Structure formats: C-alpha cells, structure tokens
Amino acid sequence: MAEISKKIDLIKGNLSYSELADRIYEKTGYKIHYTTLQKYATGKREPSKKVLKVLSAYAEKPLSWFLEDEEQEIPHDFLVNENQEISYEYQEIFKKAKDKKIPPSSLKLFIEAVEEARKEKT
Secondary structure, eight states: OHHHHHHHHHHTTTHHHHHHHHHHHHHHOOOOHHHHHHHHHHHHHHHHHHHHHHHHHHHHHOOOGGGOOOOOOOOOOOOOOOHHHHHTHHHHHHHHHHHHOOOOOHHHHHHHHHHHHHHHOO
C-alpha cells in the first residue's frame, strides 16, 4: 500500500488533488473524486484493481509500476496519445468521443437521455 501512495504522489506532482481528479477524468473518462485520491495517497483507503488500471492508463505506466518499490519521475503534462490502449470498459467509445472532441459532459447527457427514453417505453 505504501508503494501505491508514493506512486500517486508522483503522478500528482504539483497538482492539487482536485486538478489531478479533473485530469484523470479528461484523459480516461473515469471519475475519481479528489478526496478519494487523497485517501489513496495518504494510505487511508486502498484503490480497487479497476482504479489502479485507470491510474496506470492515466500515468502511461504498467499496472505493476504501482506495486514496485522504485521511485521514478514522470512528466506532469499528461496528454492522451493517439492509439493509446486504455484498459477499461468502453475504450473505443471514449476514443471516438475524444477524436470528435465530444466532452464527457455531452456523453453524460446522452446517457441520461437514453435512460429517460427507456423509462418512457415501459
């Protein structure tokens, strides 16, 4: 757990936890609340495997990096690379939305509209 905390601190760099949470969401489409990130970094909470996968996709590091006992600086100007493999569900949808410059907020509205339409059918 201590290694995971150190790695989250490396990813965070000079960002606030709120800024880090925003960047993770922008890059991966996965929302992690900033207080939850802070709990991971302080060791008060342990991230799930899914969260570790999201963090590894964000940091562009293998999942094993979070468990290794080595400190390694990483750049803090993370950008999504073209054709980057992101190991979580619906990766192709997120890539298409990003390519078409569709913000996550629009995807959320679409999902809500689909849910509402389903309710109306029943």
